[in-house]
Amino acid sequence: MSWLKIIGLGPGADSLRTPEASAALAEATDIIGYGPYVARVPHAPGQRRHETDNRQELERARHALALAAEGARVAVVSSGDAGVFAMASAVFEALEGGPAAWRALDVAVLPGLSAMFAAAARLGAPLGHDFCALSLSDNLKPWPLVEQRLRAAAGAGFVIALYNPISRARPWQLGRAFAMLREMLPGDVPVAFATAVSRPEEAIAIQPLAEADPARADMRTLVMIGTAQSRLVPRGAGQRPWLYAPRSARSP
Amino acid sequence: MSWLKIIGLGPGADSLRTPEASAALAEATDIIGYGPYVARVPHAPGQRRHETDNRQELERARHALALAAEGARVAVVSSGDAGVFAMASAVFEALEGGPAAWRALDVAVLPGLSAMFAAAARLGAPLGHDFCALSLSDNLKPWPLVEQRLRAAAGAGFVIALYNPISRARPWQLGRAFAMLREMLPGDVPVAFATAVSRPEEAIAIQPLAEADPARADMRTLVMIGTAQSRLVPRGAGQRPWLYAPRSARSP
Numbered sequence: 001m002s003w004l005k006i007i008g009l010g011p012g013a014d015s016l017r018t019p020e021a022s023a024a025l026a027e028a029t030d031i032i033g034y035g036p037y038v039a040r041v042p043h044a045p046g047q048r049r050h051e052t053d054n055r056q057e058l059e060r061a062r063h064a065l066a067l068a069a070e071g072a073r074v075a076v077v078s079s080g081d082a083g084v085f086a087m088a089s090a091v092f093e094a095l096e097g098g099p100a101a102w103r104a105l106d107v108a109v110l111p112g113l114s115a116m117f118a119a120a121a122r123l124g125a126p127l128g129h130d131f132c133a134l135s136l137s138d139n140l141k142p143w144p145l146v147e148q149r150l151r152a153a154a155g156a157g158f159v160i161a162l163y164n165p166i167s168r169a170r171p172w173q174l175g176r177a178f179a180m181l182r183e184m185l186p187g188d189v190p191v192a193f194a195t196a197v198s199r200p201e202e203a204i205a206i207q208p209l210a211e212a213d214p215a216r217a218d219m220r221t222l223v224m225i226g227t228a229q230s231r232l233v234p235r236g237a238g239q240r241p242w243l244y245a246p247r248s249a250r251s252p
Numbered sequence: 253m254s255w256l257k258i259i260g261l262g263p264g265a266d267s268l269r270t271p272e273a274s275a276a277l278a279e280a281t282d283i284i285g286y287g288p289y290v291a292r293v294p295h296a297p298g299q300r301r302h303e304t305d306n307r308q309e310l311e312r313a314r315h316a317l318a319l320a321a322e323g324a325r326v327a328v329v330s331s332g333d334a335g336v337f338a339m340a341s342a343v344f345e346a347l348e349g350g351p352a353a354w355r356a357l358d359v360a361v362l363p364g365l366s367a368m369f370a371a372a373a374r375l376g377a378p379l380g381h382d383f384c385a386l387s388l389s390d391n392l393k394p395w396p397l398v399e400q401r402l403r404a405a406a407g408a409g410f411v412i413a414l415y416n417p418i419s420r421a422r423p424w425q426l427g428r429a430f431a432m433l434r435e436m437l438p439g440d441v442p443v444a445f446a447t448a449v450s451r452p453e454e455a456i457a458i459q460p461l462a463e464a465d466p467a468r469a470d471m472r473t474l475v476m477i478g479t480a481q482s483r484l485v486p487r488g489a490g491q492r493p494w495l496y497a498p499r500s501a502r503s504p
Contacts, residue, residue: 006377008369015275018365020267057499083372089380092496096485103487107494109373113270113363117260120335121361125258128341129393130401132384132410141381141501145409148503149382152408156401158384233348235355242359244344247309249393251400 004068004105006088008081008112009040013198016118021110028075032064033087037077057087061094065102081114085135085163116161119194119222122204124233124242126192126224129249131159136166136173136223143173150177154184157252159230159245162223166214174214174223181225185209190232190243192224193217206232206243228252256320256357258340260333260364261292265450268370273362280327284316285339289329309339313346317354333366337387337415368413371446371474374456376485376494378444378476381501383411388418388425388475395425402429406436409504411482411497414475418466426466426475433477437461442484442495444476445469458484458495480504 005024010016022042025031031041035051052060061076068074078086088109095102120127132153138146153160165174178191187210195203195218205216209225217223229249233242257276262268274294277283283293287303304312313328320326330338340361347354372379384405390398405412417426430443439462447455447470457468461477469475481501485494 010270013272015272016270016363018262018268018270020265023267081369081372083369083377083379085380088373088377089496089499092376092380092483092485092494093498095494096483103485109377111268111365111369111373113365114369117333117335117363117366120333121340121363124344125335125340125361127335127385128337128344130384130386132382132405133379134382140499142503145501145503149408149410152404152410153384156404157397158401158404231344231348233344233355242344242347244341246345247341247392249397251394251397 001106002068002071002073004064004074004076004091004107006076006082006091006109007078008086008110009037009077009079010113011080011115011118011198012196016113016198018110018112021112024110025075027073029073030067031075031077032060033077037079041077057090058094061087061090062098064091065094065098065105068105069101081112082109083111084114084133115163115197115222116224118197119192119224122194122197123192123224125244126226126230127159127161128245128247129159130157131161133161133163135163136177137164137170138173147180150180151184154181157227157249159227160225162225165217165221165223167219174217178209178212178214182209186228189228190226190230192243193221194224195221197222204240206240253358254320254323254325256316256326256328256343256359258328258334258343258361259330260335260338260362261289261329261331262365263332263367263370263450264448268365268450270362270364273364276362277327279325281325282319283327283329284312285329289331293329309342310346313339313342314350316343317346317350317357320357321353333364334361335363336366336385367415367449367474368476370449371444371476374446374449375444375476377496378478378482379411379413380497380499381411382409383413385413385415387415388429389416389422390425399432402432403436406433409479409501411479412477414477417469417473417475419471426469430461430464430466434461438480441480442478442482444495445473446476447473456492458492
């Protein structure tokens, strides 16, 4: 039986990958994805690996569907959850625009742990009340829409998790976002930078919004912006405070 | 060594619980949580189980901290991710308000797969672009704030995942939310009802917003409201269409 499974690998550590995902990866004949994600998949004998560039999502999705149509068991892999700013949407776009026969393929999405939850767990419980997830990339949407969404979210008191905060090609967007948010939120609202959580190079910092420094972020960073109701709980010397959102919310 | 771990069990199926969570559960001396969640934890010899009512979050959190302070290895369990409308915030609230000694405890949060990702995976990729998660319960926030957040999210084009959509004590809120959203969004925006995903009683339905029926939801349901840009991809007879959010977004 051929199939196509779109698999979220989780944030990095093997111990955060679901058993469901691990079982499917072991049975796949073909692993397809962005190189660094494919490299995270344990090797299985005879398995073919197709490592592609980060930008070629739609071509990669069509390739995966074509392989499954030829009889392969294809795993398309993403970091985190494949449905969150990752490959799942690209596969369904390709499927919608492709040959009718593709719609009869055995396609499934296997969920994974998205970066914001791994980051939140390290920090405490910053997402403990209403929150939103927003890609700061303006590659696939106009920048004014990003600003509109940031304003709507901050104005209504959502905690904001920012994916794709910065890259070499998008150096100014995060600073612009912080500047906008400083006009709407108190300067002591906590901003967390969580980089490569659960991987060896993990790094975490919390800064007040007034001083939040975009240079803290890179492509592996999840940036989380709290609200005026976010709480910091000091711990012992040398330990980061816990950051959490109270269960009860007041109007912002 | 005593510790307190706040653990997300995932949406239900064992195959969606992280290996990290399973390992900690096996080593705990005490499991604490809402009865149906504690019942999901595999039995380990000599382990004590403390099943409490759903409403007593803060008391349960204090109990857990007190046990850890006495030397126990305590697992506080939640369904999904413990940081999403679940026990993690309650533990940090209890910790903040409790004895200073509690701040020296070895506390950690182990992330889990939240219901909206399990639901999204079954549906396709409905969260493929910006989205928010909102509890529809007005037990811990004023209802006007819920309405404000729904309006902000829908107005800015976020996909909306509604947690706690309905209960015996909160029968009208979901209908009110649909009525509000009908004034803002086209009637054909897809609304998904995903109940008990990955458990034996799993049930999924998609309806257009114009006809969305609150009676489809119960306490185990995650309700997801798409946007005018959400796509439905028909499949073969007897199969639900795929639902996905395109990677590119236009202004709503």
